[in-house]
Structure formats: structure tokens, C-alpha cells
Amino acid sequence: MDAEQFREFGKAAVDYIADYFETIRDRPVLSNVQPGYLGDLLPKDPPQNGESWRDVLQDVDRIIMPGITHWHSPHFHAYYPTAHSFPAVVGELMSAGFGVVGLSWIASPAMTELEVVMMNWLGRMLGLPEEFLNCSEGPGGGVIQGSASEATYVGLLTAKEKKVKDLMEEDKNLTEAEIKGKLIAYSSDQSNSSVEKAGLLGSMVMRLLPTNKEGQLTGETLQEAINKDKAAGLIPCYVVANLGTTPTCAFDNLEELGPICKKENVWLHVDAAYAGTAFVCPEYRHLMKGVEMSDSFNFNPHKWMLVNFDCSAMWIRDAKYLVEAFNVERIYLKDQHKGLAPEYRHWQIALGRRFRALKIWFVLRIYGVEGIQKHVRNQIGLAKYLEDLVKKDSRFESCSCSMGLVTFRLKGDDSLSKKLLQKISDRKNVFLIAGHLNGKFVIRYAVCSRLTEKRDVDFSWKEITEAAEEIVPSKIS
Ligand code: PLP
Numbered sequence: 001m002d003a004e005q006f007r008e009f010g011k012a013a014v015d016y017i018a019d020y021f022e023t024i025r026d027r028p029v030l031s032n033v034q035p036g037y038l039g040d041l042l043p044k045d046p047p048q049n050g051e052s053w054r055d056v057l058q059d060v061d062r063i064i065m066p067g068i069t070h071w072h073s074p075h076f077h078a079y080y081p082t083a084h085s086f087p088a089v090v091g092e093l094m095s096a097g098f099g100v101v102g103l104s105w106i107a108s109p110a111m112t113e114l115e116v117v118m119m120n121w122l123g124r125m126l127g128l129p130e131e132f133l134n135c136s137e138g139p140g141g142g143v144i145q146g147s148a149s150e151a152t153y154v155g156l157l158t159a160k161e162k163k164v165k166d167l168m169e170e171d172k173n174l175t176e177a178e179i180k181g182k183l184i185a186y187s188s189d190q191s192n193s194s195v196e197k198a199g200l201l202g203s204m205v206m207r208l209l210p211t212n213k214e215g216q217l218t219g220e221t222l223q224e225a226i227n228k229d230k231a232a233g234l235i236p237c238y239v240v241a242n243l244g245t246t247p248t249c250a251f252d253n254l255e256e257l258g259p260i261c262k263k264e265n266v267w268l269h270v271d272a273a274y275a276g277t278a279f280v281c282p283e284y285r286h287l288m289k290g291v292e293m294s295d296s297f298n299f300n301p302h303k304w305m306l307v308n309f310d311c312s313a314m315w316i317r318d319a320k321y322l323v324e325a326f327n328v329e330r331i332y333l334k335d336q337h338k339g340l341a342p343e344y345r346h347w348q349i350a351l352g353r354r355f356r357a358l359k360i361w362f363v364l365r366i367y368g369v370e371g372i373q374k375h376v377r378n379q380i381g382l383a384k385y386l387e388d389l390v391k392k393d394s395r396f397e398s399c400s401c402s403m404g405l406v407t408f409r410l411k412g413d414d415s416l417s418k419k420l421l422q423k424i425s426d427r428k429n430v431f432l433i434a435g436h437l438n439g440k441f442v443i444r445y446a447v448c449s450r451l452t453e454k455r456d457v458d459f460s461w462k463e464i465t466e467a468a469e470e471i472v473p474s475k476i477s
Contacts, residue, residue, distance in 0.1 A: 001053070009053040010093075016057065017089065020065075025451065029075050030428040033067045074449045074456035075430040075463075080246070080274040081404070081448035085306040087366040091359025092308055098256050101352040103389075104333055105341045110340050114357040115144055122301065122313050122360070125369055126279040131293045132315040134342070141319040143347040144311060144356045148273035149194035150349060151298035151314040152240055154322070156185060156202040159267030159295070161237040161325035166265070167235070184229050185238035188217035188252065190245040192271065204237065213438060214387055215250030215400075217241065218262035223260050236266045243288055244275025247435045247444070250278070251275070252286045258293025269395040270297040273312070275403050277304035278380075304379075304404070305372060306450060307363050311356050371466075379404040379447040382457050386445055389461045395472045399437050404447035407435055416471055423467035430460045 001009070041063045070076060072084045082312045102111035116134045119142025132140045164179050180203070187195045189208045199206025209230075222228050227235045239261050241252040254270065261268040270291060275300020278284040291297060298314040301307035316322050323346045333345070337408045345351050367375070380403055387401040390408045399407040410416040421434055421443050435444045445460070465474075 005053065009057070012053075016060070018292055021451075024070055025075075025456070027070050027073060028428040029070050029073045029431040030425070031067050031069055031429070034258070038063060038067060045216050068424070069431070072449045072451065073431075074452040076448050077445045077460060078431045078433040078448070080303050080446055081450075082249065082309055083300075083302050083306050083311075083339060083452065084308055085367070087362035088306060088359040090307040091362040095355040095358050098355060100355055102355065104343055105349075105350050108355070109341075109463070111353075111357065112344060112353045114355075114361060114426075115344065116142075116342065118357040118360045119143065119313060120181060120365060123153055123315060123365075126276060126299070127282065127285050127288075128297065128451055131292075132297065132317055139280075139318045139320050140316060141342060141347075142313060142315040143342070143344055144353075144360075145298070145314050145348060146310045147194075147312050148192070148271060148298055148300050149197060151296070151312055152195055152269060153198040153201055153270060154314070154326075154348065155240075155267065155269035155296045155298075155316075155454065156198045156204060156238050158316070158322045158325045159185075159269070160202060160204060162267065162321045163235065163237045163265075165324075179235065182233065182235045183237040184234045185240070186222060186225055186236070186241055186266075187240035188215075188242060189244070190215045190247055190250060191240060191242050192246045192273065195240045195271065198240075211250070215245055215248045215437070217257065219250045219253070219256035219260055222257055224253065225264070226260070226264055232410045236264055238267045238269065240269050241294070243270055243272035244278075246274075248400040248407055248437055249405040250277055250400075250403075253291030254288065254293060256290075258290040261295075262293055267296070268294040270294045272297065272299040273341065274300065274303045276313075277301070277372070278376055278403055280369065280375055280385075301360060301363075304376065305363070306367060306375060307359050311360065316347075319347070379452070382447045382452060382454065383445075385454060386447075386457050386461065393465065395468060395474065399440070399442045406445045407437055407442040408445070409440060409442045410472060417441050417443055419471050420464070420468055423470060424463060426469065427463060430463045432460075432464075 071082055084266045100108040100111055102108050105112045120133050120135045123142055131138045134141045160183060164176055167179050168174055185199050185206045185341060186354050187206060187208055188211045190211050196206050207225055209217055209225055211217055229236055241254060241257050243251050258268060279288055296316045298312060300312045302309040302311040327346045344353060383401055383404045383406050387398050387406045390396045390398040395410060397409050397411050399409060410420055418441055424430060424432055433444050435442045
């Protein structure tokens with residue numbers, strides 16, 4: 001394909017995406033295809049000779065589109081938002097277009113340098129302590145990871161190396177293996193599956209401690225668990241606090257957890273994957289009070305900040321520990337700029353890295369801070385609107401409402417809400433998923449798409465109540 005054909009193909013693809021977004025509201029969110037559908041539509045072997053891009057694009061419409069779940073439909077309310085905006089899509093396109101891999105500063109200076117500046121911009125937007133930022137005097141710094149899962153895992157590996165080093169310096173008789181076998185990590189039973197996975201991958205027992213009625217891990221619970229483990233000869237090493245849990249968007253109290261981690265010399269990582277974006281609005285920053293006591297902090301611009309997947313922003317208060325834990329040098333990777341800019345390959349698991357800062361830059365320049373604030377406040381307002389609708393219907397129980405996430409259930413036995421969710425899913429017009437809160441089955445409604453408006457909340461509520469009518473008719477409620 002030459003540059004002229006690329007121009008035509010690229011422009012047609014952009015038109016296709018723009019048309020898709022203009023019609024997305026009218027498409028059922030969930031697809032109708034069955035497992036294995038695609039295998040029957042494609043030949044068994046790849047084509048021997050190249051085909052025309054027009055045929056390929058037609059097949060996207062014929063074969064791929066029917067199997068797409070419309071994540072950006074205004075009626076998609078499952079999980080948490082996955083960000084999308086046109087500036088970010090163009091950022092992705094340009095990143096692919098340049099095709100650079102930033103494994104060192106010289107591998108593309110603009111890539112490292114834009115990342116440094118973007119991480120400072122994001123940190124300032126959220127109101128993070130200055131010492132976390134690349135621009136501060138101290139050893140702190142920010143890096144773009146691919147996902148919150150990676151950030152939690154990177155935090156755990158760093159905490160592990162730091163703890164081993166600290167203890168071996170204190171007691172020369174201790175061996176690395178002896179220490180590693182005793183390390184323990186903690187989080188809450190409300191934390192994301194990726195937190196448990198970090199423990200699995202990092203060979204560290206991850207205790208998922210019980211939360212209070214509000215879904216928070218309390219200081220008392222953490223301290224008790226630490227005391228018990230220490231008494232059993234184990235070594236507390238890593239705590240993952242949640243600012244915005246996956247089930248109900250609950251916020252742990254960092255002012256309670258932070259001093260315990262300091263006292264016990266335990267690494268405190270903050271997972272604010274979804275809700276971190278809310279700190280762009282000063283009125284929500286009280287929810288991260290105590291953040292200065294954390295050792296690492298992460299949020300996903302790819303969830304709520306309109307920057308397409310993948311883009312996870314992580315800061316470390318003292319990046320030295322991370323670089324020490326991850327530094328593996330080879331002569332072919334060395335360049336003469338060492339020390340003048342971060343060598344981000346030492347801040348992550350992979351060697352290669354994508355030019356993700358470009359899409360952040362595009363989004364922040366085109367929306368501005370105010371544009372992001374407006375987006376966040378609007379989505380929170382829509383969640384409150386849904387919560388009010390739930391509260392007005394006596395058949396329903398509103399269970400939680402935090403940021404852009406509402407959970408609710410039908411009053412009575414769990415089986416009623418389970419049946420309701422099944423019926424809603426069968427209709428395929430809106431997409432909601434299940435959760436658990438205080439031992440009860442709940443339905444989660446997250447405002448996900450940037451296209452969602454009040455009329456879409458009304459649409460979803462109509463879908464919900466029509467399905468409920470078949471289970472608990474309103475006349476006899
Ligand atoms: N942490 C929380 C609180 C989440 O809600 C999620 C995903 O929804 C994750 C972590 C995992 O995010 P990622 O897909 O970026 O690994």
C-alpha cells in the first residue's frame with residue numbers, strides 16, 4: 001500500500017468511525033451473534049494475493065460490526081467507562097503512524113519528554129502532592145503504564161524489593177528467600193480482581209480484608225491484620241487502598257490507612273483507577289486526603305478522562321525504588337543521556353513502550369481542564385438523576401450512589417433482582433451488570449458513554465421498569 005492508497009483508506013476509515021458514532025444511539029448495545037459466528041464467515045486460510053482496502057472495509061461492516069458490543073453507546077452501563085474521544089483516537093492514529101518505540105530517551109526524545117510533561121500536567125490537574133511529580137526537586141515521578149493492573153503489580157514488585165533490601169541491611173544474616181517467603185500484602189474484599197492477581201503474580205499472599213458497611217477498609221481492620229501476621233512471624237509489605245472500588249465506588253480513608261503504613265514501614269499504593277479523574281474537580285479532592293502518605297498512586301485516564309485505552313497514570317513518591325527494582329542494563333540499550341531524563345524502560349515490565357502521551361496531550365489541549373471537569377460533573381449529575389428515579393419507585397431499593405455509579409435492587413429476595421437483570425440483558429437494549437453489596441445481589445448502573453444524556457437515562461429506566469413489570473407489577477406493589 002502506498003501513501004496515496006493510505007490516504008484514501010485512512011480517510012474512508014475515519015468516515016466510517018464518524019458515521020458509527022452518529023448512529024450509535026440507535027443500535028442495540030449487545031450483539032446478537034453466537035460463539036463461533038466469525039469462524040464461519042472467514043476463509044480457513046489467509047489470501048494468497050493482496051486484496052483491495054475497499055473489500056476489507058466492507059467486511060468490517062459485514063463481519064466485525066455485528067459482533068461489536070457498543071461500549072460507547074449512551075445505553076452502555078456495565079463495568080466502568082472506558083474512555084473515548086475523537087482527539088484521543090487521532091492521538092492513537094498518529095502514535096501508530098509514527099510507529100516509534102520509546103525504550104530509551106534517544107529512541108524518540110519527544111516521546112519521553114512529552115510523557116514527563118503530561119504526567120506533570122495530570123498530577124497538577126488532580127492536585128497531587130508536588131513531590132510525586134517529575135518536575136519536583138525530589139525523587140518522585142510519573143509514568144504511563146498500560147493498565148491499573150500493571151501499576152498495582154509494579155507497585156507490589158517495588159515494595160517487595162525495597163522490603164528485602166531494608167531487612168537485609170538491618171540484619172546481614174537474613175537471606176532473600178527467607179524474607180520473600182514471609183511477605184504479606186493487604187487490600188479489601190472490595191478491591192478489583194487485578195489486586196488479587198498482583199499478589200498471585202508477585203508470589204505474595206494478598207489478604208482481602210473485610211470492609212465496613214460503606215465498603216471501606218478501616219484502619220482498625222488493617223492494624224488488626226498486621227498485628228496478627230507479625231505475631232505469626234510474617235512480614236507486612238504492601239497495602240493497596242482503593243479510591244473508588246469497582247463494586248460501589250467506595251473510598252478508603254487514607255488519613256486512617258496512611259499512618260499505619262508509615263508506622264509499619266509498609267508500601268501504600270492507591271488504586272484510583274476510575275474515580276481518580278474526579279479529583280480534577282476540587283470539590284471531590286477531600287476524598288483523597290492523606291494521599292501524601294502513599295508511596296504510589298494510580299488512576300486511569302482511559303476510564304473517565306476521555307483518553308482511549310490504554311493509558312494508566314502512575315506516580316511514585318521515590319522513583320529510585322522502582323528503578324532499582326526494575327533496572328536490567330544491556331550495552332545495546334545504553335545512551336549517553338543517562339540521568340538527564342527518565343529511562344522509562346526501568347519503570348515498567350516491558351522493554352518497548354507506546355507513544356501514549358500524544359493522546360493525553362491532544363485530549364487536554366482540545367477539551368481543556370474545564371472540558372474534563374464539565375464531563376465529570378455531568379456524568380455524576382446523571383447518576384444522581386437515575387438514583388432519584390429508583391428512589392421514587394417503591395418496588396426498588398437504592399443501595400449506593402457514588403460518582404457516576406448507582407447500585408440498586410428489587411426489594412425482597414435476591415432471586416427477583418437476578419431475574420430482573422436477566423430480563424434486561426435479554427432485551428439487549430441496555431447493558432448492566434451484577435454486583436454484591438453487604439451480602440446482597442445488586443444491579444450496577446454506571447454512566448459510561450460521554451454521549452449519555454438525561455433522555456438516555458430515561459430510556460434505560462424505561463427498559464428497567466418494563467422488565468420489572470414482568471416480575472413485580474407496579475399495580476400490586
Ligand atoms: N482498579 C479498579 C478500582 C477498577 O475498577 C479496575 C477496572 O475496572 C481496575 C483496577 C483494573 O483496571 P485496568 O483494566 O486498567 O487494569
